[in-house]
Amino acid sequence: xxxxxxxxxxxxxxxxxxxxxxxxxxxxxxxxxxxxxxxxxxxxxxxxxxxxxxxxxxxxxxxxxxxxxxxxxxxxxxxxxxxxxxxxxxxxxxxxxxxxxxxxxxxxxxxxxxxxxxxxxxxxxxxxxxxxxxxxxxxxxxxxxxxxxxxxxxxxxxxxxxxxxxxxxxxxxxxxxxxxxxxxxxxxxxxxxxxxxxxxxxxxxxxxxxxxxxxxxxxxxxxxxxxxxxxxxxxxxxxxxxxxxxxxxxxxxxxxxxxxxxxxxxxxxxxxxxxxxxxxxxxxxxxxxxxxxxxxxxxxxxxxxxxxxxxxxxxxxxxxxxxxxxxxxxxxxxxxxxxxxxxxxxxxxxxxxxxxxxxxxxxxxxxxxxxxxxxxxxxxxxxxxxxxxxxxxxxxxxxxxxxxxxxxxxxxxxxxxxxxxxxxxxxxxxxxxxxxxxxxxxxxxxxxxxxxxxxxxxxxxxxxxxxxxxxxxxxxxxxxxxxxxxxxxxxxxxxxxxxxxxxxxxxxxxxxxxxx
Ligand code: XMP
Numbered sequence: 357x358x359x360x361x362x363x364x365x366x367x368x369x370x371x372x373x374x375x376x377x378x379x380x381x382x383x384x385x386x387x388x389x390x391x392x393x394x395x396x397x398x399x400x401x402x403x404x405x406x407x408x409x410x411x412x413x414x415x416x417x418x419x420x421x422x423x424x425x426x427x428x429x430x431x432x433x434x435x436x437x438x439x440x441x442x443x444x445x446x447x448x449x450x451x452x453x454x455x456x457x458x459x460x461x462x463x464x465x466x467x468x469x470x471x472x473x474x475x476x477x478x479x480x481x482x483x484x485x486x487x488x489x490x491x492x493x494x495x496x497x498x499x500x501x502x503x504x505x506x507x508x509x510x511x512x513x514x515x516x517x518x519x520x521x522x523x524x525x526x527x528x529x530x531x532x533x534x535x536x537x538x539x540x541x542x543x544x545x546x547x548x549x550x551x552x553x554x555x556x557x558x559x560x561x562x563x564x565x566x567x568x569x570x571x572x573x574x575x576x577x578x579x580x581x582x583x584x585x586x587x588x589x590x591x592x593x594x595x596x597x598x599x600x601x602x603x604x605x606x607x608x609x610x611x612x613x614x615x616x617x618x619x620x621x622x623x624x625x626x627x628x629x630x631x632x633x634x635x636x637x638x639x640x641x642x643x644x645x646x647x648x649x650x651x652x653x654x655x656x657x658x659x660x661x662x663x664x665x666x667x668x669x670x671x672x673x674x675x676x677x678x679x680x681x682x683x684x685x686x687x688x689x690x691x692x693x694x695x696x697x698x699x700x701x702x703x704x705x706x707x708x709x710x711x712x713x714x715x716x717x718x719x720x721x722x723x724x725x726x727x728x729x730x731x732x733x734x735x736x737x738x739x740x741x742x743x744x745x746x747x748x749x750x751x752x753x754x755x756x757x758x759x760x761x762x763x764x765x766x767x768x769x770x771x772x773x774x775x776x777x778x779x780x781x782x783x784x785x786x787x788x789x790x791x792x793x794x795x796x797x798x799x800x801x802x803x804x805x806x807x808x809x810x811x812x813x814x815x816x817x818x819x820x821x822x823x824x825x826x827x828x829x830x831x832x833x834x835x836x837x838x839x840x841x842x843x844x845x846x847x848x849x850x851x852x853x854x855x856x857x858x859x860x861x862x863x864x865x866x867x868x869x870x871x872x
Contacts, residue, residue, distance in 0.1 A: 369440075370528075584750055
């Protein structure tokens with residue numbers, strides 16, 4: 357079989373690193389992300405066809421700032437440095453860097469001043485909008501490089517050493533705010549590095565299954581199955597790789613939606629030959645959550661309790677060495693658990709940041725590099741039914757992070773009934789498929805209302821409905837007001853305990869999708 361081209365991305369901690377990988381995958385080229393601290397010999401062993409140096413939050417002039425093993429640049433591979441990656445190339449190869457305490461953040465207008473294959477079909481003679489996020493800047497390029505682009509505020513926005521195939525840009529071509537940024541990346545991949553687009557979702561499935569088979573051998577694996585697309589896809593891939601050595605566990609933590617346990621168990625039985633055990637742990641979770649209000653504490657308690665259950669279930673099956681989870685990339689980056697990536701913790705997603713150190717099992721996460729829409733494509737490739745592929749994401753900590761304040765049985769019951777109405781109305785109106793996620797949130801706030809002739813003093817429920825492609829950014833969905841009105845009327849009339857419904861109209865960032 358012909359060796360497939362592979363781009364290795366060295367990660368210096370940017371929140372956008374995975375987006376680079378994703379854009380490269382979209383172009384049909386296989387790519388892998390590795391920590392910037394990876395030694396040259398280990399990078400070499402990956403047999404890269406080209407390298408990308410990502411952005412990152414540090415300053416190259418800081419003592420202790422992440423560095424690149426200098427040997428890597430001596431192999432003659434095509435290299436693209438982005439933002440921090442550009443500054444590092446400039447510093448390591450003898451250019452001049454200027455530090456600035458102030459960060460330039462946002463859109464900038466880019467002018468190409470010298471033709472370069474990087475700009476083919478992109479630069480048409482008039483300024484292009486690009487996305488910047490940097491403190492330091494390159495003031496003079498290293499010997500051998502030419503300045504090929506500038507902006508109003510920086511003298512070296514792009515530089516190239518065509519003979520060594522070293523290219524660097526200060527802006528981020530991987531984000532949607534950079535006009536046609538994919539054209540630049542594709543020029544690097546195909547025109548400069550001469551790679552071939554041969555990677556597809558089918559090859560992802562084949563490679564992942566083969567990789568899992570090799571890594572796991574005869575080991576047994578328990579897989580936490582939630583019924584959502586991520587864990588289901590992870591389980592189906594594992595099942596292809598190791599067959600009956602996979603033991604799936606569905607934990608009823610008491611934080612599920614109405615009828616969810618039954619629905620999930622039914623459809624898993626209907627569509628897959630997976631070996632699934634259902635564990636009833638409602639009392640355990642609710643007793644541990646009693647009195648807890650802090651969101652991170654809730655997440656950690658839930659993560660720990662899940663792991664205790666998995667450990668316990670695993671010890672009942674002889675020879676289990678691994679725990680499999682359907683963790684996706686946005687969970688990884690926001691929980692800051694990517695090794696070598698010094699990014700900020702946003703939330704401890706229970707299936708990554710909430711894992712206790714004492715966990716006895718080793719982790720296997722076959723989807724750790726993918727975004728949700730890519731997982732949907734993998735699911736389609738695996739032949740999963742639409743009802744799973746298009747199910748809205750439901751977080752591991754379940755309704756507990758949609759109940760602001762303490763989680764009690766009574767409040768769970770109220771939220772479950774409100775949520776059921778939201779789901780029913782979104783499906784009935786056809787809006788379910790049009791949005792990324794839609795759900796209700798119960799607030800720790802009571803307000804006065806009037807029902808019949810009487811005064812009420814009950815809880816407020818918020819509706820959260822968002823559009824997104826990958827959960828990294830999101831905007832609130834413009835649902836027609838008549839649908840909102842129906843949802844609100846039904847909740848207030850049918851759910852005892854709620855007398856007011858409000859709509860969340862915040863985008864991510866600066867808000868997040870879930871409230872906790
Ligand atoms: P946020 O709230 O971080 O959510 O904007 C982004 C997406 O991730 C889901 N989410 C989770 N999924 N475990 C999960 O499996 C978690 O702990 C978790 N927290 C949030 C959320 O529903 C949204 O789709």
